[in-house]
Amino acid sequence: MNIYDALRESHEEQRAICTQLLNTEPNINERIKVFKSLRVELEAHAAAEERFLYCVMMMDDSGLTSSRHALAEHHEMEEMLEELTTDDPTVAGWMTRAKRLCDQVLHHLKEEETKFFQLSGKILTESQKVSLAKSYQEDYLRLKNKYANQ
8 A cells, every 4th residue: 555545545534524514404413423534534644644645745945835725625624514513514504614615525535535635646756655654553543542532
């Protein structure tokens, strides 16, 4: 497994949870549960990805701009998550903001898979791709457990 295989697994999970969230009935318990799983997935993925792909890419001149862009998108999604976390999921407008978050997530994933992966694939060696996958997965699982228990 290389870093892209590992990241795509989480990307698929994010897509599935976004779909599930947007299809929840106005049942507050179900919505809170699904939203929490999305928040945990996004936070764990972003932190591990930033540490084990973006930071590496920022060390190469040709990866700097695209890494900064991806980090900015992570920050935007983090702010959206924070806003949704502090609001009651039954209030008017919550699902509209949740849809905006999911749209941003889907945009980011598509851009990453169609542009960032190709660029980084030219910069990283094959052994780096495998090594980074292992480090990413270990940190991602650790963080997922940490955030799920908060």
